[in-house]
Amino acid sequence: MTTATPPTVDGADRRPPSTGHAAAAPSPVAAAAGWLVQNPLLVLLVVMVAGVQLATGAQLGWGNLRGVFLDAAVIAIVAAPVAMLVIAGYIDLSVGSTLALGGVVAGKVAQSGGSPLVAVGAALLAGAAVGVVNAVLATVFGLSSFIVTLGMLTAVRGVAQLVSPLPLSNFGEAFGFLGIGNIAGIPLPALLAVAVLLTAGVFLTRTPAGRHVYAIGVNREAAYLSGVDVRRIPFLLFVTSGAAAGLAGAITVARLNSAPAGQLGGGFELAVITAVLLGGIALTGGEGSMVDVLVGVLFMGLLRNGLTLLGVTTFWQNVASGLALVAAIAIAAATHSVRGKMQTREARRLDDAAPTG
Amino acid sequence: MTVSVRGLTKRYGPTLALDRVDLDIAAGEVHALLGHNGAGKSTVITCLGGGTAPSAGSITIGGTTHAALDPRSSIAAGIAVIYQHLSLIDRLDVTENLFLGQEATTAGVFLRRADHRARAVRLLERVGLDVSPDTPVRQLTIGQRQLVEIAKALSRDARLLVLDEPSAALSPVESRRLADLVRLLKAEGIAVLYVTHLLNEVVELADRTTVMRDGRVVWSQPMAGVSKTDLVTAVSGRAHGAAVAPRPVDPDTAPALAVDHLQAPGLHDVSLVVRPGEIVGLYGLVGSGRSRLLETLFGRRRATSGTVAVDGRTVGVGRPDDALRAGLALVPGDRLRQGLFGSLSSGENTVLRVMSLTARAGWRRPRAEQEVFRSTAAAFGLRPADPAVPVSRLSGGNQQKVLIARWVNDRAGTRVLLLDDPTQGVDVGARAEIYDVLRQVAAERGLAVLFASNDPDEVVALAHRCLVMRQGRVVDELDMRDTDEEQLLDLIHSELEPS
Numbered sequence: 001m002t003t004a005t006p007p008t009v010d011g012a013d014r015r016p017p018s019t020g021h022a023a024a025a026p027s028p029v030a031a032a033a034g035w036l037v038q039n040p041l042l043v044l045l046v047v048m049v050a051g052v053q054l055a056t057g058a059q060l061g062w063g064n065l066r067g068v069f070l071d072a073a074v075i076a077i078v079a080a081p082v083a084m085l086v087i088a089g090y091i092d093l094s095v096g097s098t099l100a101l102g103g104v105v106a107g108k109v110a111q112s113g114g115s116p117l118v119a120v121g122a123a124l125l126a127g128a129a130v131g132v133v134n135a136v137l138a139t140v141f142g143l144s145s146f147i148v149t150l151g152m153l154t155a156v157r158g159v160a161q162l163v164s165p166l167p168l169s170n171f172g173e174a175f176g177f178l179g180i181g182n183i184a185g186i187p188l189p190a191l192l193a194v195a196v197l198l199t200a201g202v203f204l205t206r207t208p209a210g211r212h213v214y215a216i217g218v219n220r221e222a223a224y225l226s227g228v229d230v231r232r233i234p235f236l237l238f239v240t241s242g243a244a245a246g247l248a249g250a251i252t253v254a255r256l257n258s259a260p261a262g263q264l265g266g267g268f269e270l271a272v273i274t275a276v277l278l279g280g281i282a283l284t285g286g287e288g289s290m291v292d293v294l295v296g297v298l299f300m301g302l303l304r305n306g307l308t309l310l311g312v313t314t315f316w317q318n319v320a321s322g323l324a325l326v327a328a329i330a331i332a333a334a335t336h337s338v339r340g341k342m343q344t345r346e347a348r349r350l351d352d353a354a355p356t357g
Numbered sequence: 358m359t360v361s362v363r364g365l366t367k368r369y370g371p372t373l374a375l376d377r378v379d380l381d382i383a384a385g386e387v388h389a390l391l392g393h394n395g396a397g398k399s400t401v402i403t404c405l406g407g408g409t410a411p412s413a414g415s416i417t418i419g420g421t422t423h424a425a426l427d428p429r430s431s432i433a434a435g436i437a438v439i440y441q442h443l444s445l446i447d448r449l450d451v452t453e454n455l456f457l458g459q460e461a462t463t464a465g466v467f468l469r470r471a472d473h474r475a476r477a478v479r480l481l482e483r484v485g486l487d488v489s490p491d492t493p494v495r496q497l498t499i500g501q502r503q504l505v506e507i508a509k510a511l512s513r514d515a516r517l518l519v520l521d522e523p524s525a526a527l528s529p530v531e532s533r534r535l536a537d538l539v540r541l542l543k544a545e546g547i548a549v550l551y552v553t554h555l556l557n558e559v560v561e562l563a564d565r566t567t568v569m570r571d572g573r574v575v576w577s578q579p580m581a582g583v584s585k586t587d588l589v590t591a592v593s594g595r596a597h598g599a600a601v602a603p604r605p606v607d608p609d610t611a612p613a614l615a616v617d618h619l620q621a622p623g624l625h626d627v628s629l630v631v632r633p634g635e636i637v638g639l640y641g642l643v644g645s646g647r648s649r650l651l652e653t654l655f656g657r658r659r660a661t662s663g664t665v666a667v668d669g670r671t672v673g674v675g676r677p678d679d680a681l682r683a684g685l686a687l688v689p690g691d692r693l694r695q696g697l698f699g700s701l702s703s704g705e706n707t708v709l710r711v712m713s714l715t716a717r718a719g720w721r722r723p724r725a726e727q728e729v730f731r732s733t734a735a736a737f738g739l740r741p742a743d744p745a746v747p748v749s750r751l752s753g754g755n756q757q758k759v760l761i762a763r764w765v766n767d768r769a770g771t772r773v774l775l776l777d778d779p780t781q782g783v784d785v786g787a788r789a790e791i792y793d794v795l796r797q798v799a800a801e802r803g804l805a806v807l808f809a810s811n812d813p814d815e816v817v818a819l820a821h822r823c824l825v826m827r828q829g830r831v832v833d834e835l836d837m838r839d840t841d842e843e844q845l846l847d848l849i850h851s852e853l854e855p856s
Contacts, residue, residue, distance in 0.1 A: 206721050208713040215709055218698040225657065225687065225695055226709050227678040286700055
């Protein structure tokens with residue numbers, strides 16, 4: 001679904017000079033239809049929120065949304081770098097355990113009287129260290145990132161439990177601010193998530209290295225033959241994803257005010273991957289944007305929240321979330337072929353319109 | 358029994374690959390199919406083998422007319438296609454490969470292995486292959502595998518055997534053995550469609566020959582009384598490709614590319630120079646080392662010794678990135694797999710490298726990128742000239758222009774342009790346009806152009822000089838000014854063929 005696949009060299013003047021008849025711009029109806037086809041999940045999201053709001057009158061209240069954003073923020077912070085890895089043709093399944101490691105490391109520092117900033121820095125470093133291991137195995141040795149990070153998922157969980165065999169708790173108010181604090185009425189984690197998504201979005205669209213992420217995901221061989229550094233970029237993405245998971249761990253622990261190494265972030269990697277896929281970022285790589293990630297994360301959060309508001313029990317919520325993922329991907333596949341046909345037609349139209357010779 | 362193809366037409370998007378092709382192959386006859394790359398030979402074969410459905414036309418075999426075949430119905434109709442890339446399964450042994458998909462079973466479940474083996478022995482004997490039926494296919498040479506494929510075709514009672522450039526990867530001895538087998542099968546009443554580049558094979562084996570050019574049949578006659586010269590004329594099609602003479606190059610100019618005693622796996626002591634503004638063709642068959650040489654110059658493969666100099670400066674090329682920094686760029690042979698980013702836009706495909714060169718302090722400069730796209734799209738006649746169209750939606754010729762534009766523009770700083778098979782899968786109109794683009798970049802920008810091709814017509818149309826490659830060596834050098842087209846084609850063919 002690659003909603004807004006970021007613009008490249010298409011400035012204001014993308015059309016060839018009009019020859020008068022054939023090259024008329026597509027009609028507004030066709031343009032609107034095209035946009036809807038490219039953003040089916042966004043349409044679903046709006047319909048869903050409107051429905052829940054009409055039925056319960058409760059979803060769009062700030063108090064409720066605040067809770068949704070707080071939950072979504074932790075996922076978004078990690079989903080952004082994981083999505084970039086997926087775009088480049090890799091995956092990171094180790095983020096759940098990395099979150100636990102970051103959490104217990106931050107908890108230890110905070111409990112022993114370290115400042116919150118030092119605690120966060122330690123969590124980032126611990127997460128980045130996991131990322132380096134993933135990166136070396138997947139990019140330098142060329143092992144499958146699926147297998148490498150699946151192994152690390154288990155190994156890092158063990159490391160977290162070794163670091164903190166007993167659950168930690170009570171980290172002090174200053175550290176707690178990271179999890180539950182507000183700035184201008186907006187939860188701090190949500191602000192961090194927005195910052196992460198914006199930074200990642202700007203990186204992906206406005207820097208050569210960001211565009212290379214797509215190039216590597218679409219065709220690694222061609223990227224290599226075009227002089228793209230096909231190892232360094234994924235390497236840095238793995239490190240970033242590890243660090244982001246570490247940060248997410250610090251936030252989670254600060255919010256819970258406890259750090260149970262065995263349970264922290266259990267199933268978190270699946271929530272992250274689900275959000276990324278829901279957003280329409282294909283596992284085959286080369287497609288997707290941070291807008292997709294945002295939509296995916298919000299869809300998941302608002303779906304669960306809506307079901308809760310409607311009084312659906314947790315078990316049924318799980319059933320619904322799972323089905324939503326499958327449905328979203330089915331819709332994506334269906335719109336994909338429609339979009340392909342539209343592009344072919346558009347290419348032919350422009351070809352016909354261009355002056356021959 | 359005769360196989361008749363009538364009005365066979367195949368469109369790929371905007372490209373017309375086959376245009377109303379008629380073809381008759383009689384039982385007990387060897388029918389040669391000749392033509393350059395992109396002439397449509399492969400498409401005919403693919404339609405016969407059921408790999409693709411024709412857009413129009415029919416295939417009649419044994420009295421039954423088919424509008425389209427799929428692989429299963431093609432086999433059932435008695436057609437066996439031996440593709441250049443053989444379709445055996447490496448890990449299975451000869452017997453298993455022979456009966457794959459048509460296994461004889463007991464009670465519908467259990468393989469009758471002993472039965473298979475006995476039949477395999479007889480089949481191998483029939484094609485003259487002296488290996489045990491228990492040999493894993495991966496241990497066989499290409500020539501032996503080909504014979505296994507033919508044996509497989511015989512086991513299916515094939516009535517039409519299609520051979521796609523069967524001798525391209527064979528040693529002279531294996532080629533002769535294959536020719537003997539073809540004669541034997543012909544005597545048994547099998548119809549053979551023999552696709553090839555090599556005129557000697559045609560003269561030696563064929564009863565009838567059809568020549569294709571640009572998706573059409575341009576010539577079809579029984580071979581009685583036909584000379585090799587007639588074939589050369591038919592294949593080259595004099596009027597077509599009579600190119601504007603390339604702008605002469607001063608032979609005293611310092612070379613832009615100088616390769617000195619280059620050694621690499623599969624390359625032996627290659628030395629050559631290309632001057633600024635000069636277009637040099639590397640002519641050779643599959644496996645002659647022409648692609649390997651380009652890939653080695655570009656850093657895709659490692660050289661073991663020798664030097665490469667660009668504008669007089671020796672460059673150490675370990676990776677493509679190094680080559681690009683030194684001003685050496687390659688448009689690879691496999692456009693889809695090695696060149697294009699299919700789902701990305703043509704604009705992005707064009708500026709992928711330039712993006713880093715125009716960036717300031719790590720930030721892209723969209724205006725500079727747009728300018729690069731606009732100017733190259735205009736200079737090369739890219740259609741559509743819209744940067745937002747996914748490159749996978751462009752025709753082959755326009756895709757190739759995008760790849761050339763990636764390296765040749767005001768920002769890229771390319772000095773030497775290497776192209777592997779520059780018009781592969783490009784239709785005839787676009788081919789002429791690509792030749793124009795290459796002449797233009799050589800003449801106006803003073804680029805040195807070195808291209809590999811196995812299409813003699815292309816070398817004639819484009820090159821100032823031609824280097825002939827065989828078995829990893831440059832074995833001959835021809836000045837294209839002094840040679841008339843037909844003489845040259847004849848010369849190239851007689852040089853390349855084992856006599």
